[in-house]
Amino acid sequence: MPSAPRHALAAVLFTLCGTAHAAQIAEVRIDGLDEAMTENVRLALSLEDARGKRVSDARLDYLLRVAEDETREALEPFGYYSPEIAIAESGGGAALAEDATVSVVITVRAGEPVRIRSAQVAMLGDAEDDRYLKEEIDAFTPRVGDVLDHAKYEQSKAFITRRLAERGYFDADFAARKVEVTRAENAADIDLRWDSGDRYAMGEIVFEQAPETIIRDSVLRKFVYWDEGDYYHQGRLDRLRKSLGGLDYFSRIDIQTQPENAVDGRVPVTVRLTPAKRSIYSVGASFGTDSGFGVSLGLERRYLNSRGHKALAQLHYAQKRKTLTLQHRIPAFAWRDGWYTTSVQAYDEQTDYIDTRRYEAVFSRNGQFNRELNLVASVHALQERWAYAIDDRLRPVKLYRQSTYFYPSIVAEYIKADDRIQPRNGFGGTATLRGGLEGVGSDANFAQLHVRGSWFKGLGERSRLIVRGEAGSTFTDALVEIPPTLRFYAGGDRSVRGYEYREIGPRIVGVSGRDDFALGARNVVTTSVEYEQYLNDAWGFAAFVDAGSAFDDTFDRLRKGVGLGLRWKSPIGPLRVDIGHGLDDPDASFTLHINLGADL
Secondary structure, X not given: OOHHHHHHHHHHHHHHHOOOOOEEEEEEEEEOOOHHHHHXXXXXXXXXXXXXXXXXXXXXXXXXXXXXXXXXXXXXXXXXXXXXXXXXXXXXXXXXXXXXXXXXXXXXXXXXXOEEEEEEEEEXXXXXXXXXHHHHHHOOOOOOOOEOOHXXXXXXXXXXXXXXXXXXXXXXXXXXXEXXXXXXXXXXXEEEEEEOOOOOEEEEEEEEEOOOOOOOHHHHHHHOOOOOOOEOXXXXXXXXXXXXXXXXXXXXXXXXXXXXXXXXXEEEEEEEEEEOOOEEEEEEEEEEOOOEEEEEEEEEEOOOOOOOOEEEEEEEEEOOEEEEEEEEEEXXXXXXXXXXXXXXXXXXXXXXXXXXXXXXXXXXXXXXXXXXXXXXXXXXXXXXXXXXXXXXXXXXXXXXXXXXXXXXXXXXXXXXXXXOOOOOOEEEEEEEEXXXXXXXXXXXXXXXXXXXXXXXXXXXOOEEEEEEEEEEEEEOXXXXXXXXXXXXXXXXXXOOOOOOOOOEOOEEEOOOOOEEEEOOEOEEEEEEEEEEEEOXXXXXXXXXXXXXXXXXXXXXXXXXXEEEEEEEEEOOEEEEEXXXXXXXXXXXXXEEEEEEOOOO
């Protein structure tokens, strides 16, 4: 609405009000814009701040007068500099008495946007030849022909400024920083140039531990994989922080760079470390339908000595299942961040399913090959004695078998995801290869390959698709000599839901003629497709279809299960409660599966 009629309307309102002192602004409506522009205009309007309040006639006239300019300025960040704006207001009663209300409607036609006509975006100084900064200059947006989006422009500018600091150009500043808009031609010209100055180098690095020194410097310096005088890059310090955090020696890690104290272009670095609590004690209780009631006790020593050795002792003692684990770890940083680990475990189980006793010693070396891939090479010494629990009337004396195996193993763990706790997009998987030779510490020749994978795809703001798969095979001519620990099973959580743990596969047939207990199989294949939908930031539900089988020489029929689940993003990780039902037996019961922890 033109300004003169609007002012006339305000005068008429004033006359009608007579002695009225104020009117209430009941509504401010903005028409003709998308959601983002509407919100920005609303935030800019003084009228919006006064909505719901009583204002004087003079104040109302002022708010109506400035609304057009405020709307126009709020559209400029989106590239619209010549909008058509009409403002209309209406009273809420027959006469504008003291309790009168006013509604305001702002109608906008954004018109043609301003587009980039020319763009000079360049780097001067040492960074002119930096290929990574060249790539980022080339990717600067908005480009020629694009709408002048101020948010994109500022984001791109801030990103390159930040990258200059990350790559050691601490003296960088703008040589030119100008955007000229020609409204008549709906055109904008960008002149944006940085003068990077000289690139700094990595200087002396100093480790400070307080209130006490727990780890010798020689251990920590193994993570400093660059030499003093190498070019500065923030990524090197980020990698150092991650490596130090992975040690779990320290509760706080503070890395400070001091470019203002640089000598000959070398930036000194101080790493301040606060030791974590040395010992971690854990106590827990458990109950399982197979194992009975049990208690768990644990002691972890984060650091045994100044060389950074670690120790762990865990005992799980249940009525029918007992496990004792002892572990010792030594830092192994010469090749990749990792550990030399020696562990021994004693395991005893006497359930309705099996009577077994197992002793295993493992020596391993793991290393972070790159950001996504972790490798674990190990050597295992395994001795296991077992007997399956068959009805005593069929076999009055249990027939025990005993096997000894000495074999190497290599495990590749790959994760590339936006979040390891609950990823929306990404992939994670493991591949395990192991094998032993008869006469070289093993009772039989065998080789085994086992592969697992999980793929996550976000489908909406609060939904995702999860596809999982598993395949494993054992190559041996003496399957009967392979102990239960080295066999494959299917059924249960993260396998085929709708079936009990290890329910699928070859089984022992009792005297009653029914299947009793799983034997373990030579091969396994499982797959799962799951859809999750969250209703808010914490609670959601899932629907899934699983299928798979564990089998020996010939592929057994595929077992299928379906179900629904409840999801909760708890403070300690996602909680999954699933109810599944097998589709292969008309008398199959429902199964309950509960899982707490990270998806990857």
